Amino acid sequence: MRKVMVHITLKEGVLDPQGKAVQHSLHAHNHKNVGEVRVGKYMELMIEDGADIDKQIEEMCEKFLANPVIEDYTYTIEEVIA
Amino acid sequence: MRKVMVHITLKEGVLDPQGKAVQHSLHAHNHKNVGEVRVGKYMELMIEDGADIDKQIEEMCEKFLANPVIEDYTYTIEEVIA
Numbered sequence: 001m002r003k004v005m006v007h008i009t010l011k012e013g014v015l016d017p018q019g020k021a022v023q024h025s026l027h028a029h030n031h032k033n034v035g036e037v038r039v040g041k042y043m044e045l046m047i048e049d050g051a052d053i054d055k056q057i058e059e060m061c062e063k064f065l066a067n068p069v070i071e072d073y074t075y076t077i078e079e080v081i082a
Numbered sequence: 083m084r085k086v087m088v089h090i091t092l093k094e095g096v097l098d099p100q101g102k103a104v105q106h107s108l109h110a111h112n113h114k115n116v117g118e119v120r121v122g123k124y125m126e127l128m129i130e131d132g133a134d135i136d137k138q139i140e141e142m143c144e145k146f147l148a149n150p151v152i153e154d155y156t157y158t159i160e161e162v163i164a
Binding site: 039 | 090115116117120121122123125126128129130132146
Protein backbone atom coordinates (compact mmCIF):
# COMPACT_ATOMS: atom_id res chain seq x y z
CA MET A 1 0.00 0.00 0.00
CA ARG A 2 1.24 3.47 -0.86
CA LYS A 3 0.25 6.86 0.50
CA VAL A 4 0.27 9.52 -2.21
CA MET A 5 0.35 13.16 -1.14
CA VAL A 6 -0.85 15.51 -3.87
CA HIS A 7 -0.53 19.30 -3.85
CA ILE A 8 -2.71 21.20 -6.30
CA THR A 9 -1.96 24.91 -6.64
CA LEU A 10 -3.03 27.66 -8.98
CA LYS A 11 -0.56 28.36 -11.79
CA GLU A 12 1.65 31.44 -11.49
CA GLY A 13 -0.29 34.50 -12.67
CA VAL A 14 -3.74 33.01 -12.14
CA LEU A 15 -5.80 35.30 -9.90
CA ASP A 16 -6.54 33.77 -6.50
CA PRO A 17 -9.68 35.42 -5.06
CA GLN A 18 -9.72 32.98 -2.16
CA GLY A 19 -6.13 33.87 -1.30
CA LYS A 20 -6.98 37.57 -1.52
CA ALA A 21 -9.94 37.09 0.84
CA VAL A 22 -7.76 35.28 3.37
CA GLN A 23 -5.13 38.00 3.13
CA HIS A 24 -7.66 40.80 3.68
CA SER A 25 -9.17 38.97 6.63
CA LEU A 26 -5.74 38.52 8.24
CA HIS A 27 -4.99 42.21 7.68
CA ALA A 28 -8.32 43.13 9.29
CA HIS A 29 -7.19 41.16 12.36
CA ASN A 30 -3.89 43.06 12.62
CA HIS A 31 -1.67 40.61 10.78
CA LYS A 32 -0.47 43.46 8.57
CA ASN A 33 2.86 41.79 7.73
CA VAL A 34 1.16 39.07 5.69
CA GLY A 35 1.84 39.46 1.98
CA GLU A 36 0.47 37.31 -0.81
CA VAL A 37 -1.63 34.27 0.18
CA ARG A 38 -2.21 31.40 -2.26
CA VAL A 39 -4.81 28.76 -1.44
CA GLY A 40 -4.66 25.28 -2.96
CA LYS A 41 -5.75 21.69 -2.33
CA TYR A 42 -3.93 18.93 -0.51
CA MET A 43 -5.02 15.31 -0.95
CA GLU A 44 -3.87 12.06 0.54
CA LEU A 45 -4.71 8.92 -1.43
CA MET A 46 -4.09 5.37 -0.29
CA ILE A 47 -3.28 3.22 -3.32
CA GLU A 48 -2.61 -0.49 -3.55
CA ASP A 49 0.74 -1.20 -5.20
CA GLY A 50 0.38 -1.51 -8.95
CA ALA A 51 2.43 -1.91 -12.08
CA ASP A 52 3.09 1.73 -12.96
CA ILE A 53 1.87 3.78 -10.05
CA ASP A 54 3.47 7.04 -11.27
CA LYS A 55 1.66 6.79 -14.58
CA GLN A 56 -1.64 6.13 -12.79
CA ILE A 57 -1.17 9.07 -10.40
CA GLU A 58 -0.32 11.44 -13.23
CA GLU A 59 -3.41 10.30 -15.15
CA MET A 60 -5.65 10.78 -12.09
CA CYS A 61 -4.18 14.22 -11.42
CA GLU A 62 -4.46 15.40 -15.01
CA LYS A 63 -7.94 14.01 -15.67
CA PHE A 64 -9.72 14.23 -12.31
CA LEU A 65 -7.95 15.96 -9.43
CA ALA A 66 -6.44 19.08 -11.00
CA ASN A 67 -7.66 21.47 -13.69
CA PRO A 68 -4.66 21.52 -16.06
CA VAL A 69 -5.72 24.88 -17.51
CA ILE A 70 -5.28 26.83 -14.26
CA GLU A 71 -3.67 24.43 -11.81
CA ASP A 72 -0.32 22.72 -11.31
CA TYR A 73 0.13 19.53 -9.29
CA THR A 74 2.99 17.83 -7.50
CA TYR A 75 2.97 14.56 -5.62
CA THR A 76 5.11 12.41 -3.39
CA ILE A 77 4.71 8.73 -2.58
CA GLU A 78 5.27 7.03 0.77
CA GLU A 79 5.43 3.31 1.43
CA VAL A 80 2.85 2.36 4.06
CA ILE A 81 3.77 -0.62 6.20
CA ALA A 82 0.45 -2.35 6.98
CA MET B 83 10.57 37.64 3.85
CA ARG B 84 9.41 34.14 4.75
CA LYS B 85 7.25 31.69 2.84
CA VAL B 86 4.99 29.69 5.14
CA MET B 87 3.46 26.49 3.81
CA VAL B 88 0.40 25.42 5.79
CA HIS B 89 -1.36 22.05 5.53
CA ILE B 90 -4.86 21.83 6.97
CA THR B 91 -6.35 18.35 7.18
CA LEU B 92 -9.40 16.84 8.78
CA LYS B 93 -8.73 15.21 12.15
CA GLU B 94 -8.55 11.41 12.27
CA GLY B 95 -12.08 9.98 12.51
CA VAL B 96 -13.82 13.03 11.04
CA LEU B 97 -15.96 11.98 8.06
CA ASP B 98 -14.63 13.33 4.75
CA PRO B 99 -17.53 13.48 2.25
CA GLN B 100 -15.32 15.28 -0.27
CA GLY B 101 -12.72 12.55 -0.03
CA LYS B 102 -15.43 9.90 -0.44
CA ALA B 103 -16.74 11.66 -3.56
CA VAL B 104 -13.26 11.78 -5.09
CA GLN B 105 -12.74 8.10 -4.29
CA HIS B 106 -16.05 7.05 -5.88
CA SER B 107 -15.32 9.12 -8.98
CA LEU B 108 -11.87 7.52 -9.36
CA HIS B 109 -13.42 4.06 -8.94
CA ALA B 110 -16.02 4.91 -11.60
CA HIS B 111 -13.12 5.68 -13.94
CA ASN B 112 -11.44 2.31 -13.34
CA HIS B 113 -9.00 3.36 -10.65
CA LYS B 114 -10.25 0.53 -8.48
CA ASN B 115 -7.02 0.23 -6.47
CA VAL B 116 -7.56 3.62 -4.82
CA GLY B 117 -8.41 3.28 -1.12
CA GLU B 118 -9.22 6.09 1.28
CA VAL B 119 -8.93 9.66 -0.04
CA ARG B 120 -8.63 12.62 2.35
CA VAL B 121 -9.01 16.15 1.00
CA GLY B 122 -7.52 19.15 2.81
CA LYS B 123 -6.26 22.67 2.20
CA TYR B 124 -2.80 23.86 1.33
CA MET B 125 -1.86 27.53 1.75
CA GLU B 126 1.26 29.50 1.00
CA LEU B 127 1.64 32.78 2.89
CA MET B 128 4.38 35.33 2.35
CA ILE B 129 5.21 36.98 5.66
CA GLU B 130 7.64 39.79 6.45
CA ASP B 131 10.12 38.74 9.13
CA GLY B 132 8.81 39.55 12.58
CA ALA B 133 9.64 39.09 16.23
CA ASP B 134 7.95 35.77 16.92
CA ILE B 135 6.82 34.41 13.58
CA ASP B 136 5.95 30.94 14.94
CA LYS B 137 3.62 32.43 17.53
CA GLN B 138 1.96 34.55 14.84
CA ILE B 139 1.51 31.61 12.46
CA GLU B 140 0.01 29.44 15.19
CA GLU B 141 -2.41 32.21 16.12
CA MET B 142 -3.45 32.72 12.48
CA CYS B 143 -3.93 28.98 11.99
CA GLU B 144 -5.90 28.48 15.19
CA LYS B 145 -8.10 31.57 14.84
CA PHE B 146 -8.57 32.01 11.08
CA LEU B 147 -7.18 29.34 8.77
CA ALA B 148 -8.17 26.07 10.42
CA ASN B 149 -11.23 24.97 12.36
CA PRO B 150 -9.65 23.54 15.54
CA VAL B 151 -12.74 21.42 16.25
CA ILE B 152 -12.39 19.24 13.15
CA GLU B 153 -9.07 20.16 11.56
CA ASP B 154 -5.38 19.77 12.32
CA TYR B 155 -2.70 22.02 10.85
CA THR B 156 1.01 21.75 10.22
CA TYR B 157 3.35 24.34 8.75
CA THR B 158 6.87 24.79 7.52
CA ILE B 159 8.77 28.03 6.98
CA GLU B 160 11.18 28.83 4.15
CA GLU B 161 13.50 31.82 3.91
CA VAL B 162 12.80 33.75 0.72
CA ILE B 163 15.81 35.57 -0.72
CA ALA B 164 14.36 38.72 -2.36
